[in-house]
Amino acid sequence: MPWKFSRRAQNLKSSTIREILKVTEQADVISFAGGLPAPDTFPLSEIKDAANALLENQDIYGALQYGPSEGYTPLRQWIANYLSERDHVSVSSDEILIVTGSQQALDLIGKALIDTNDTVLVETPTYLGALQSFNQYNPEYVAIASDNEGLIPETIDNELASSAKFLYSIPNFQNPTGRRLPLHRRQALAAKAKQNNLLLIEDDPYGDLDYQGQRLPALYTLAPENTVYLGSFSKILAPGLRLGYLVANKQFISKLLPLKQASDLHTPSLTQYIAYQVLSKNNFLNHHIPKIRQLYNARCQYMLQSLAQYMPKEVSWNQPEGGMFIWVELPAYINATELLKEAIAQKIVFAPGETFYVHGEKNNCLRLAFVTVSEEKIDTGIKKMADIIKHHIQQQLL
Amino acid sequence: MPWKFSRRAQNLKSSTIREILKVTEQADVISFAGGLPAPDTFPLSEIKDAANALLENQDIYGALQYGPSEGYTPLRQWIANYLSERDHVSVSSDEILIVTGSQQALDLIGKALIDTNDTVLVETPTYLGALQSFNQYNPEYVAIASDNEGLIPETIDNELASSAKFLYSIPNFQNPTGRRLPLHRRQALAAKAKQNNLLLIEDDPYGDLDYQGQRLPALYTLAPENTVYLGSFSKILAPGLRLGYLVANKQFISKLLPLKQASDLHTPSLTQYIAYQVLSKNNFLNHHIPKIRQLYNARCQYMLQSLAQYMPKEVSWNQPEGGMFIWVELPAYINATELLKEAIAQKIVFAPGETFYVHGEKNNCLRLAFVTVSEEKIDTGIKKMADIIKHHIQQQLL
Numbered sequence: 001m002p003w004k005f006s007r008r009a010q011n012l013k014s015s016t017i018r019e020i021l022k023v024t025e026q027a028d029v030i031s032f033a034g035g036l037p038a039p040d041t042f043p044l045s046e047i048k049d050a051a052n053a054l055l056e057n058q059d060i061y062g063a064l065q066y067g068p069s070e071g072y073t074p075l076r077q078w079i080a081n082y083l084s085e086r087d088h089v090s091v092s093s094d095e096i097l098i099v100t101g102s103q104q105a106l107d108l109i110g111k112a113l114i115d116t117n118d119t120v121l122v123e124t125p126t127y128l129g130a131l132q133s134f135n136q137y138n139p140e141y142v143a144i145a146s147d148n149e150g151l152i153p154e155t156i157d158n159e160l161a162s163s164a165k166f167l168y169s170i171p172n173f174q175n176p177t178g179r180r181l182p183l184h185r186r187q188a189l190a191a192k193a194k195q196n197n198l199l200l201i202e203d204d205p206y207g208d209l210d211y212q213g214q215r216l217p218a219l220y221t222l223a224p225e226n227t228v229y230l231g232s233f234s235k236i237l238a239p240g241l242r243l244g245y246l247v248a249n250k251q252f253i254s255k256l257l258p259l260k261q262a263s264d265l266h267t268p269s270l271t272q273y274i275a276y277q278v279l280s281k282n283n284f285l286n287h288h289i290p291k292i293r294q295l296y297n298a299r300c301q302y303m304l305q306s307l308a309q310y311m312p313k314e315v316s317w318n319q320p321e322g323g324m325f326i327w328v329e330l331p332a333y334i335n336a337t338e339l340l341k342e343a344i345a346q347k348i349v350f351a352p353g354e355t356f357y358v359h360g361e362k363n364n365c366l367r368l369a370f371v372t373v374s375e376e377k378i379d380t381g382i383k384k385m386a387d388i389i390k391h392h393i394q395q396q397l398l
Numbered sequence: 399m400p401w402k403f404s405r406r407a408q409n410l411k412s413s414t415i416r417e418i419l420k421v422t423e424q425a426d427v428i429s430f431a432g433g434l435p436a437p438d439t440f441p442l443s444e445i446k447d448a449a450n451a452l453l454e455n456q457d458i459y460g461a462l463q464y465g466p467s468e469g470y471t472p473l474r475q476w477i478a479n480y481l482s483e484r485d486h487v488s489v490s491s492d493e494i495l496i497v498t499g500s501q502q503a504l505d506l507i508g509k510a511l512i513d514t515n516d517t518v519l520v521e522t523p524t525y526l527g528a529l530q531s532f533n534q535y536n537p538e539y540v541a542i543a544s545d546n547e548g549l550i551p552e553t554i555d556n557e558l559a560s561s562a563k564f565l566y567s568i569p570n571f572q573n574p575t576g577r578r579l580p581l582h583r584r585q586a587l588a589a590k591a592k593q594n595n596l597l598l599i600e601d602d603p604y605g606d607l608d609y610q611g612q613r614l615p616a617l618y619t620l621a622p623e624n625t626v627y628l629g630s631f632s633k634i635l636a637p638g639l640r641l642g643y644l645v646a647n648k649q650f651i652s653k654l655l656p657l658k659q660a661s662d663l664h665t666p667s668l669t670q671y672i673a674y675q676v677l678s679k680n681n682f683l684n685h686h687i688p689k690i691r692q693l694y695n696a697r698c699q700y701m702l703q704s705l706a707q708y709m710p711k712e713v714s715w716n717q718p719e720g721g722m723f724i725w726v727e728l729p730a731y732i733n734a735t736e737l738l739k740e741a742i743a744q745k746i747v748f749a750p751g752e753t754f755y756v757h758g759e760k761n762n763c764l765r766l767a768f769v770t771v772s773e774e775k776i777d778t779g780i781k782k783m784a785d786i787i788k789h790h791i792q793q794q795l796l
Contacts, residue, residue, distance in 0.1 A: 002591070002595045002596060002597040002623065002624045003510075003511065003564075003597050003650060004511070004563060005510055005511060005653060006509065006510060006511055006512055006513045006516075006535070007513055008509060008510075008513075009509065009510040009511070009653055009654075009657065012656040012657065012660070034464075035464075036463060036464055037463075039459045039462070039463060042458075042459065042462045042463075044453075044458060044462075047453070047458075047462070048453045051449050051450075051453060052449075052450070052453075055442075055445070055446045055449060055450075060440075060442060060445075061437045061440065062638070063638055064437070064440045064442075064445070064636035064637070064638040064639070065434060065437060065440075065636070065637060065638050066432075066433075066434055066632075066637045066638065067638065100498055100640075100662040100666070101662050101663055103659075103660070103661070103662050103663045104661060104662045106660075107660055107661050107662070111404065111406060111407065111534060112401075112403055112404060112406075112407040113401065113402070113403060113404055113407070114404055115404045115405055115406075118404075129659075129660075129663070132656065132659060132660040133660045133661075135660070136509060136657065136660055137404070165402060166401075193400070197400045198400060199400040199401050225400065226400045234464075238462035238463070238668075239462070239463060239464045240460070240461055240462040240463050240464065240465065240666060240667030240668050241462070241666055241667075241668055242498075242662060242663070242664070242665070242666040242667075252401060255403060255407055256407075258410040258530065259407065259410065259534065261501075261527075261530060262410070262501070262504075262505055262527075262530040262531045262533070262534055263501070263502060263505050263531075263661065264498040264499050264501050264502045264505070264640060264662070265499055265501045265527070265640070266640070267640070268498070268638060268639055268640040268666055268669050269638030269639075269640075270636075270638050270639055270668070270669055270672075271666050271668055271669065274668075
């Protein structure tokens with residue numbers, strides 16, 4: 001074979017989660033594993049109308065031609081207006097970079113900031129996809145202590161904060177834990193960042209999915225000079241569009257631009273034009289997001305109820321205020337990755353927690369996704385999982 | 399400012415060509431600079447029909463949901479069939495990776511193969527966008543000697559070939575020169591690659607645009623074990639879809655997959671579904687590609703005629719057999735980058751040749767793109783350029 005791979009490529013493996021997802025393609029499997037949004041929330045009729053309007057219009061030539069690397073100007077302007085209104089700040093369109101899903105923003109951030117052995121601070125646990133992107137650039141991770149409310153800013157050493165390239169955080173309904181960082185910790189984290197000239201990467205794909213519609217201030221509004229904000233349309237429009245955006249000051253964006261060009265020239269024009277058409281009509285998100293919140297809240301409450309009904313007292317979990325995930329903690333002697341094998345044999349899958357820890361600190365947690373699963377399947381799946389877990393607990397007691 | 403950029407980001411600049419393109423957005427500028435395909439070739443009615451069929455169908459859920467990192471299976475299968483038939487080889491769908499434009503394939507290849515200071519062989523001159531992608535991973539370039547027929551395989555030192563990570567080539571109607579590598583050189587290059595275990599990256603965005611429809615054998619058919627082939631739909635469907643593909647053996651693809659996941663999870667589902675709908679109906683390309691060839695050939699012949707009519711005898715250029723570019727050589731004492739400034743003052747732009755050379759070897763060449771320019775504008779633009787050049791020649795003679 002004539003290829004000699006880079007050290008980077010030699011060190012990487014395909015995601016365990018993605019390998020598991022392949023099992024879930026079998027029709028009779030009950031999957032709590034994926035991070036897929038519910039297809040019931042895809043705005044089909046609005047996308048149809050948008051596509052049809054576009055196809056009948058001169059704009060179609062723009063939608064099919066090469067476009068600017070920064071993204072489609074009207075879409076950038078729409079995002080700037082949306083954020084300015086939602087977050088009571090002043091964001092301008094030249095502070096917006098359109099990306100091919102916020103996964104690409106993570107790749108660009110890794111490219112732009114990480115040299116080999118640079119320190120990157122992450123939550124405990126953290127989003128696997130971010131680690132996969134950053135891993136390409138060989139950082140050293142430091143995991144910040146976290147509890148049921150999320151990361152604990154007071155535990156971040158000032159010297160560490162000053163020397164780190166950035167801290168990566170998902171403050172709203174975190175993947176994998178579903179945790180939301182409370183206001184006092186957001187304020188403490190913003191202060192810590194300012195004090196130590198620390199850059200915060202605020203990843204916010206689930207921020208609009210708070211069940212009560214009570215948004216907490218984003219880090220980029222509390223420490224604007226210190227924060228790069230990542231937004232996504234995957235959970236409020238449709239992930240198949242692969243559309244996200246990055247908000248940062250103009251100087252930072254201009255540094256990312258050659259990296260964005262080198263990565264894919266620009267995000268597809270067609271998906272940007274369609275998204276803009278949908279978003280800009282009749283305050284679309286104002287009536288669409290409440291529907292998603294209601295659906296996801298109902299499924300979440302149903303799963304919480306099933307957990308309470310079936311799980312033995314040795315198992316605990318959180319009560320998410322939004323988002324797509326519940327984080328379950330098993331007794332310390334049960335390895336969730338091992339448990340998964342038994343669950344797969346009974347055609348149930350979930351995401352074992354171990355892979356979300358940068359140093360594999362804990363192996364007795366797991367992530368449950370509930371938004372794509374019917375109530376009947378939630379009931380059946382949680383009951384079967386509980387039975388497997390009970391069997392382990394009984395064996396331990398023998 | 400809290401950000402500390404990586405060495406990679408510090409070394410990169412935005413493309414000069416892209417900066418020039420911003421000038422071309424002014425309506426009254428005659429641009430020979432861009433690499434844009436002619437919008438007259440976008441298959442509007444087929445895309446409308448495909449989108450409408452998709453929107454009325456259950457497939458729409460797949461088109462809007464997350465999908466496999468490898469790409470949409472029916473599209474991969476279609477590409478495998480297309481290549482097998484066109485190139486008289488046997489390509490299977492699991493040898494195809496869908497990418498977000500072939501620019502992303504270049505980024506993935508850089509990621510997967512290049513460590514700092516690795517040797518990469520390129521043509522003289524070569525595609526700037528490839529250099530931008532590879533530059534992110536800090537290779538050392540060696541420019542292979544080339545003449546009017548393209549690179550000269552005999553000049554590649556065997557020791558160099560054995561130690562290089564790969565050789566990057568555009569054998570068909572190269573960007574920027576429009577050159578097509580003749581059969582005997584393809585055979586010699588394939589032999590050289592086999593002999594030295596050298597990997598060839600064959601970038602082929604213009605391959606289907608040969609005016610006479612007489613395709614020469616692709617390198618991946620001559621040295622299959624040694625070649626990774628890159629295809630693109632930008633010039634035969636529409637670049638705004640950002641759709642390309644990479645052909646390699648399964649082992650190579652499996653190594654690229656985690657890098658693709660880390661880059662954008664997967665290429666947008668919607669654009670893949672639409673492209674598949676268009677491509678799979680009524681042998682679409684069989685009647686579409688001949689129309690593009692005819693249009694591009696006519697514009698090329700018109701520009702060649704204008705060059706012959708207006709340019710002084712000190713200026714020379716090639717006679718492309720396909721593609722989108724003519725390569726013009728000025729007298730050695732005329733710097734094309736300097737000339738561009740004078741041309742812009744007269745509202746004419748072109749791509750100066752210097753940026754396409756890895757070591758800036760020559761500055762008296764320029765690239766002319768003709769496919770988006772009307773005959774009237776070709777006539778006016780070439781005449782004005784010729785006048786500026788004549789003025790320089792006269793000054794030199796004084």
